[in-house]
Amino acid sequence: MLIKSCAIIGIGLIGGSLGLALSERKLAGYIYGVDLNQENLALALAAGAVHQAAALPEAVSHADLIVLAAPVGATPSLLKDIKQFLKPDAVVTDVGSTKKSVVEQAGELIGGRFVGGHPMTGAETAGFSGADSYLFENAFYLLTPTSETDAGAVDTVRRLVQAIGAVVLEMSPQEHDMVTAAISHLPHFMAVSLVAAVSGMPVGDKAMLLAAGGFRDTTRIAAGSPTMWRDIFLSNGDQVLWTLDYMRSAMDELESALRRQDAEKIMHILSGASNVRKKLPLRPKGYLPHIYEIVVTVPDRPGIIAGLAGMLGDAGINIAEIEILRAREGYGGTIRVGFATAGEQDRAMELFQAKGIKCRRKA
Ligand SMILES: NC(=O)C1=CN([C@@H]2O[C@H](COP(=O)(O)OP(=O)(O)OC[C@H]3O[C@@H](n4cnc5c(N)ncnc54)[C@H](O)[C@@H]3O)[C@@H](O)[C@H]2O)C=CC1
Numbered sequence: 367m368l369i370k371s372c373a374i375i376g377i378g379l380i381g382g383s384l385g386l387a388l389s390e391r392k393l394a395g396y397i398y399g400v401d402l403n404q405e406n407l408a409l410a411l412a413a414g415a416v417h418q419a420a421a422l423p424e425a426v427s428h429a430d431l432i433v434l435a436a437p438v439g440a441t442p443s444l445l446k447d448i449k450q451f452l453k454p455d456a457v458v459t460d461v462g463s464t465k466k467s468v469v470e471q472a473g474e475l476i477g478g479r480f481v482g483g484h485p486m487t488g489a490e491t492a493g494f495s496g497a498d499s500y501l502f503e504n505a506f507y508l509l510t511p512t513s514e515t516d517a518g519a520v521d522t523v524r525r526l527v528q529a530i531g532a533v534v535l536e537m538s539p540q541e542h543d544m545v546t547a548a549i550s551h552l553p554h555f556m557a558v559s560l561v562a563a564v565s566g567m568p569v570g571d572k573a574m575l576l577a578a579g580g581f582r583d584t585t586r587i588a589a590g591s592p593t594m595w596r597d598i599f600l601s602n603g604d605q606v607l608w609t610l611d612y613m614r615s616a617m618d619e620l621e622s623a624l625r626r627q628d629a630e631k632i633m634h635i636l637s638g639a640s641n642v643r644k645k646l647p648l649r650p651k652g653y654l655p656h657i658y659e660i661v662v663t664v665p666d667r668p669g670i671i672a673g674l675a676g677m678l679g680d681a682g683i684n685i686a687e688i689e690i691l692r693a694r695e696g697y698g699g700t701i702r703v704g705f706a707t708a709g710e711q712d713r714a715m716e717l718f719q720a721k722g723i724k725c726r727r728k729a
Pocket residue numbers: 375376377378379380381400401402403406435436437438440444461462463464484485486487488489490491492493494591594598
């Protein structure tokens with residue numbers, strides 16, 4: 367056990383997943399859940415993510431660790447609310463998607479015992495019903511201590527984050543907000559704008575009916591919680607606007623090449639993006655062990671994944687990772703299967719090939 371008593375304020379997707387991860391791994395002796403939403407509290411209690419649903423004063427006054435996991439717009443008033451009830455040596459952290467303003471406010475209100483945190487993992491489903499105790503496994507978890515932050519408090523949060531299976535990266539709140547504006551907030555801005563733009567076109571209704579592949583992939587995150595994303599945009603407005611300047615120049619460049627019918631320039635831009643996209647790491651390379659992968663193409667039939675998993679299981683081959691890369695109704699799917707060793711990868715290839723299943727080694 368790392369923490370005797372913990373209070374999670376906001377027991378939705380992230381707070382709930384944290385509660386599950388802490389309780390299943392027995393990392394916290396007692397977990398209080400605080401939320402305005404009674405349904406989320408009841409679900410969290412029933413699933414064992416918290417031991418007790420409590421009011422904020424009771425939870426905070428007993429807790430050694432307080433985790434703020436409500437949307438970032440609620441954090442400033444929560445910091446004020448918890449201040450008067452904190453035990454003298456309690457550590458406070460948050461999971462919010464933006465860091466600079468929260469870390470500044472927390473520094474003023476709470477001092478060095480606040481450690482800014484941000485798990486780089488999640489989903490577009492809000493609320494406890496989407497909570498998952500494995501959410502943090504192998505995910506980057508950003509911590510943003512400053513020169514004012516207490517080293518012991520950082521150590522407490524770092525050990526807890528590592529214990530739930532995440533990979534800690536430390537950076538300044540300012541750098542955090544620039545990086546996440548680029549890889550998370552700008553993509554969300556673009557996904558939302560893409561949905562709005564296409565819905566507003568005269569062909570919008572028919573286009574939505576046919577939307578598949580590219581449109582679906584590019585807009586998945588637009589289904590995320592409007593409350594959460596409103597707060598993120600408002601709290602990181604300057605950095606999001608800064609990334610939009612880059613976005614506009616990139617779009618202008620492609621647009622002007624198109625207006626000029628400049629095939630060579632268009633090709634150059636497309637190839638450049640294609641090369642960068644293909645090299646995106648699937649997982650934090652260098653932090654986790656190498657995974658030996660194969661890609662399997664199978665018909666779209668009920669039970670097909672269970673069939674593949676069963677064949678591997680019968681042969682004593684352990685699956686380290688499995689991911690559906692593509693699944694189109696009626697067209698079959700492509701599945702990436704990862705193994706811990708090259709030997710298991712070889713044996714899986716032989717097994718599938720012997721059964722006539724289309725597969726290839728992933729480079
Ligand atoms: N959803 C995601 O993929 C990720 C979200 N985050 C951050 O995590 C935080 C929580 O997000 P989610 O769990 O996704 O949202 P959620 O909507 O699933 O959960 C938030 C919970 O906070 C509660 N809440 C709101 N105001 C409150 C208040 N004043 N006092 C107590 N409870 C309150 C809500 O009732 C809700 O149950 C946000 O700051 C978000 O930016 C960070 C990483 C990923």
